[in-house]
Amino acid sequence: MTTKPAKIILFAGGRLGSWALEEIEENDCLIGVDRGALFLLQHGKRPHLAIGDFDSVTREERELIRQNSEGMLTCDPVMKDLTDTEMGLRWALERRPAEIVLTGALGSRFDHALANVHLLAKALEAGVPCRIVDETNQIMLVEGHATIRRSRFSHVSLLPLTEKVTGITLTGFQYPLNNATLQTGDTLGISNVLLGETGTISVESGRLIAVQSSDESPFDA
Structure with a gap:
């Protein structure tokens, strides 16, 4: 190009x-x-x-x-x-x-x-x-701060990529978190939902895997 x-x-x-x-x-x-x-x-x-x-x-x-x-x-x-x-x-x-x-x-x-x-x-x-x-997932990493936007993916799940992620604060989600910690093996961050068009994720240390997902694909295979 x-x-x-x-x-x-x-x-x-x-x-x-x-x-x-x-x-x-x-x-x-x-x-x-x-x-x-x-x-x-x-x-x-x-x-x-x-x-x-x-x-x-x-x-x-x-x-x-x-x-x-x-x-x-x-x-x-x-x-x-x-x-x-x-x-x-x-x-x-x-x-x-x-x-x-x-x-x-x-x-x-x-x-x-x-x-x-x-x-x-x-x-x-x-x-x-x-x-x-x-077709049913969108995956990104979060370090520091990120904005999640409403899309065809209805659920948002957060999993630690690093052994420990601290200072996790969620705003604009059905299940908010304030200064929470996730460690390897924790499932607290599974299946959250946005309340509006956007939600924010803040992290003090570590990296999160943010997975936006839906149960069914709107597309043909």
């Missing part, structure tokens, strides 16, 4: 559907991570970059991706130290966009899903807003 993108969306090789396409806005930079690049092409979207080892596509599909992407970065499927998604995220962070969205980051592989949630810490440390989205 010739100009710095306001938003970079990564389409990874996990669970994808029409909900992922709803995230796309004009001038977004679209990154196809491994099989995520094929998903974009199958839905009429040209990846600005295809990245990964492409071990989850056929030789013919890989060639299709190569011919129809603006750029392509490949690596050996065995001799590598990073997952494809981390490779894509690092590339995106180097561009310093206003926001990064990870789609296809959740799926049947819990190890990959958990690793991708932990990848949000890299974006937090780089000062780039980043969230994971699928």
Whole structure:
């Protein structure tokens, strides 16, 4: 792309559907991570970059991706130290966009899903807003202060990413907290609800995983 993108969306090789396409806005930079690049092409979207080892596509599909992407970065499927998604995220962070969205980051592989949630810490440390989205969840990290906005996700849950999170104060929620502490294993922060259009989360120390979720998807699979 010739100009710095306001938003970079990564389409990874996990669970994808029409909900992922709803995230796309004009001038977004679209990154196809491994099989995520094929998903974009199958839905009429040209990846600005295809990245990964492409071990989850056929030789013919890989060639299709190569011919129809603006750029392509490949690596050996065995001799590598990073997952494809981390490779894509690092590339995106180097561009310093206003926001990064990870789609296809959740799926049947819990190890990959958990690793991708932990990848949000890299974006937090780089000062780039980043969230994971699928059909029934939106996940972000909170350190210091964050505003949660009403959306298609009806519930908000908070879980500690660090061993202990202190000074948690919630305003605008059905179940408020004032200077609370959450430790690994605590479930106090599960299934809260916004009272209005926004709610605020303040944290004195530590990092929270904020999960906005809904029980059913409004999208087709």
